[in-house]
Amino acid sequence: MIENNLPIFQVIIPLIGAVLCAIIKERKIAWFIAAISSWAVLGVVVILVLRVSAFGSLFYQFGGWEPPIGIQYQIDSLSAFILLLVSAIAVVMITYARESVGAEIDPDKQHLFYTIWLLCFAGLIGMVSTNDIFNIYVFLEISSLATYTLIAMGKTRRALFSAFEYLVLGTIGATFFLIGIGLLYMMTGTLNITDIAERLGNAGDMRPVEAAFAFITLGLALKIALFPLHTWLTNAYAYAPSFASAFLASTAAKVAIYIMIRVLYTVFGYEFSFNVMPLGIILLLLSIAGMIIASLIAIWQKDVKRLLAFSSVAQIGYIMLAIGLATQEGLTAGILHMANHALAKGALFMSVGAVVFYTGSSRLEDFRGAAKQMPFTMAVFVVGGLSLIGLPFTAGFVSKWMLLSAILQKGWWIVAVIVLITSILALIYIWKVVEAAYFKPRPAGAVKLEEAPAGMLVPMWLLVLANIYFGINTNATLGLASDAASMLFGGK
C-alpha cells in the first residue's frame, strides 16, 4: 500500500508539518517538526532515487484518476536527481536553522517562520514531482508566496521593500507562465506534460504554440533570475534572513531551472526550442552578459550577502549557457553545475550567516580579522569560494570542466575564454572577502566574533565535505546527471 503511494509522500509530509507548526506555538517543537519532516522527505526521496535507478520512471495517479482527467506525478531520473538535491540541502539547512533563525527572528514568530519554510519546501518538491503543467503553476505559486514571506521577515526594513519588489515581478512571471499554459491547453486539450509533448509533435509550427513558448520561457526566466531579469534577486538575497538566503540560493532558482529544462526538452522538445525558435542564441547572449556584468558588479559590492547574490546571477548564467548549448554534454554540465553550485553557494551563505549571527550585519568591514576569531567558519568560506571559482579537487571544478569541454565541442572557443575570464572575476570577489578575513586586523571596538556554535558549524562542514567529496569522487553526481541528460535526449 505504502509502496504504491510512495511518490506522493515527499509532498504531503512537509504540508502536514507546516500545519502542525502553525498549531503548536512553541518554537523548539516547531523546529523539531520541521527537522523531522525534512529528514522524512529525504528518506522517501532516497528510496525513490534507488527505485528509479533500478526500475525506471515511477508514476502516481492522484485519487486513482487516469492522466487525462486526474493529476499525475512522475519521478524520472532528472526529477529524482533534483529531488535528492533539494531535500538533502533542506536537511542540512534545517539543522543550521536552529541557531541562525533563533538569533535573527523574533522568538514569538519562529513557529510561523518554520511553517512558511515548510510550505516553501513543499512547493519546491511538488514542482519537481508533478507531471501536470497546471499543477506546476500551483506549486510555483505556493513556493513563491512562501518565499516572499520568508524574505519579508529579514531584520532590516529594506527586506520588506525587496520582498514587495519580488512579489510584483514574481507574480508577473508566474502569470506569464499561466498564459503560456492556457495557449498550450488551447492547442492540445491536455495538461499532462507527456500528452502535451506527444500532441505538440503535430502542431509544432503554429502561432499559438510559438506564443506559448515565448510566454512560458519569459515567465520562467523571471523566476530563474536570468540576466537582465535578476533585479529582484540581489536585494532579496541581501536582506532576507541568512537561513532563507542560504536555502533559497541553493534550491529555489535550481527548481525554476529544472522547470525550464522540463519545458524546453520534454514539452516542446529541443528540436523546436533551439532550431525552430531562436532560443539558443538568446540564452547564449543573455547568459554571457550575465556572467560578465554580474561578476563585475559583485567585485564592487561592500555587503557580502549582496556580493554572493550577484555571484548567483553569474552562476545562473553558466547553467543557462550549458542548457542553451542543446547538446547532451551541455545539458549534463548544466544539471551537474546546478547541484555543485547549490553545494558551494549554500556553504558560502551559511558561513556569512555565522558572521551575521554575532554582528547582525554582513558588511565587508564585519569580516575584517574574522579568520583569527572564527577559523573554522572562515575555512568554510574559503573552500566554498574555491568550489565556486572551480579549482581542482572541488565540486565546482568538475562541472566547469564539463561545461568547457561541451563548449569546445561546439567549437566556440571565444565563449570558453569568456567562461575562464569570469572564473578569474569570481576569484577576485571571493579574494576580497578572504583578504578582509585573513589579512586585515580586527578593528578596535568591533563586535567580538567567536567560533560559530556547533549547530551551525556541523551543517556547514557537511556541505564543505560534500564539495570536496564530489570534486574527487565524481562518479555519483556525474552518473546521475548524465543519466538525466541522456533520458531527455533519448526520449525524443
Place this chain on the structure above:
Amino acid sequence: MEEATRLLEKIIRVCLGHYDYWFVIVIMMAGFYVVINGTNLVKKLMGLVIFQTSVLLFYIAMGYIKGARFPILKTGEDFYINPLPHVLMLTAIVVGVATLAVGLAIVVRIKEEYGSIEEDEILSADNKGNKGDD
C-alpha cells in the same frame, strides 16, 4: 480593388471575430501599465490584480463555445462546453487572492516602518539612511 476588399475582410475578421481576446489584451496592458508606472504600492498591487484578472478572462473566453450547453449529462445532448478551463480559473482566483493578501500585508508593514507607501519616498529614505553604503 479585390485585394483591398479581401484585406479589409481579414482585418474585420481578426478585429471583430476575436473581440474577446482584444478585451483581454487591453485589460492586461492596462494592469501592466499601472504595475510599471505606479509609484503608490497599493495602486501597484491593484494593477497586478487587474493583470491577473485578464488571464482569468482569457481562459474563460477560450473555454466558451457559442451555443453549447453546460456540461451536465443528459441523453440526446452532446454539444457541451469543456468545464476544465473554468475550473482551473477557480484555482487561479484563489492564487490571486493569496498573492494580494501577502502583498497587502507587506504594504502594511512597509507603512509601519517607513511611514509611507510611495515608492520614491521609500527609496529616498533608504538612500538617506545608508549614504555611501551601496
